[in-house]
Amino acid sequence: MTSQFPAETSATGAFVRQKYQFQGRFSRDGSTPFPAEAGRYRLYVSLACPWAHRAVIVRGLLGLEDTISMAVVDPVRDERGWALRDGPGHSSDGVCGFEFLSEAYLRTDPGYQGRYTVPCIWDTVTKQLVTNNYPDITLDFETQFVDFQGPGAPDLYPEALRPEIDALNAVIYTDVNDGVYKAGFAASQAPYEEAVTRLFARLDALEEHLSDRRYLVGGQLTEADIRLFTTLVRFDAVYVGHFKCNLRRLVDYPNLWGYARDLFQRPGFRETVNFDHIKRHYYMTHERLNPSGVVPLGPISDWDAPHDRARLP
Ligand SMILES: N[C@@H](CCC(=O)N[C@@H](CS)C(=O)NCC(=O)O)C(=O)O
Structure with missing residues (x-):
């Protein structure tokens, strides 16, 4: 029986998130197939995506920009999935030469049938995706790439906490x-x-x-x-x-x-934070929710207003 609801929802119409397919882990001590190394791995992100955004922030705070390269996809996605092309705030993929993120997924597993999601990390040595499992990515940057972090990098995942x-x-x-x-x-x-x-x-x-x-x-x-x-x-x-x-x-x-x-x-x-990518992605990509693709002009929010939180412990 086919459901009256869209494919990504259950029989009651509730949203069901797909499970991650690639769950490789990085290791500081070389105990996994993906040892922490400089210049070997490439992070693919959309600046619109909250799960990818975590990895972008952590990579920057830890000073890993020169260790792990990063590619930003076009925020507007069609049925072919995320694309790497030149545009405002994104560009074509100089390193791996992918035009679509699907190429990375299908080269890793030609039978892959899941969605081509960001964030994901490509290994330029073994030429495969290491992971698209976003909860692991930031934790591995914090705990396994320690030897490559910049001077004074914060400990974002302190053991005691x-x-x-x-x-x-x-x-x-x-x-x-x-x-x-x-x-x-x-x-x-x-x-x-x-x-x-x-x-x-x-x-x-x-x-x-x-x-x-x-x-x-x-x-x-x-x-x-x-x-x-x-x-x-x-x-x-x-x-x-x-x-x-x-x-x-x-x-x-x-x-x-x-x-x-x-x-x-x-x-x-x-x-x-790229509000242009965020707004254009959501409003122009989810056709079911916003068939016209019209992007609202607002809201006007003053992100630079003083916050008065330095007084708090
Ligand atoms: N990989 C995770 C989360 C990452 C995720 O959902 N990323 C979205 C963007 S926010 C994506 O890449 N979607 C691509 C698609 O659905 O085709 C999942 O499987 O749900």
């Missing part, structure tokens, strides 16, 4: 990072309402959590902040309208909005 970071990441993933997608791609009312209700309940809790501390965990910037930031920075620009997450906007949450600006305004964040 890992249980707390992991626990928070898990609920933020389900309710917020993936929650906006579950709301946006829901093809029926009940899964949409459930996702939106959980999303805003979690945002309300995070608003409270951030009332007396500057960062999510341990009084320092960690992986948890980066994962929340990439959803918050897209919230008013695309999730409120395009994904119907409109009970409140980010700017209606004084602490979350101040927190997001605090991160945005420090080195390593602002230069990774």
Whole structure:
């Protein structure tokens, strides 16, 4: 029986995220097939994509730009998948010569039938994809590429804080990072309402959590902040309208909005945020949600407004 709902949804119309196919891990000590090395691996990202955005931020904060090269795809995707071509904020793939990201997937596995997703990392030595499993990518940059990190690189995943970071990441993933997608791609009312209700309940809790501390965990910037930031920075620009997450906007949450600006305004964040790619990707790629492809002009948000969060511990 074919479902009345689109392919990426379940029989009840709830959005179902595909499972990752390539899960290679990097290793500092060479214990995996992909040892941490300089100049060997290439990261493919879309600046529109929140999962890829994490990797872009972490790569920059850790000073890994010269160690791991990066290619930015055209934010507008058609049925052929992500493309590498010249345009504003993106360019053709000088290193591997891929015109479409699908080439990397199909060269790795000619029988590959999943979606061609970013972020993913290509190994220029063995000529295959190492991973498209975004939760591992930043953790491996933080813990396995230590010998290549720049002087004074922050420890974004400190051992003592890992249980707390992991626990928070898990609920933020389900309710917020993936929650906006579950709301946006829901093809029926009940899964949409459930996702939106959980999303805003979690945002309300995070608003409270951030009332007396500057960062999510341990009084320092960690992986948890980066994962929340990439959803918050897209919230008013695309999730409120395009994904119907409109009970409140980010700017209606004084602490979350101040927190997001605090991160945005420090080195390593602002230069990774491309609102043009973000808006054109969502509004021009998801034809089911926005058949006209018209991109809204707003919102007008002052990301440079003072945030007054330096007073917090
Ligand atoms: N790889 C993950 C997450 C990454 C992801 O969803 N990336 C999106 C962009 S935000 C993508 O590349 N989608 C390509 C497609 O669906 O064709 C997944 O399988 O869900």
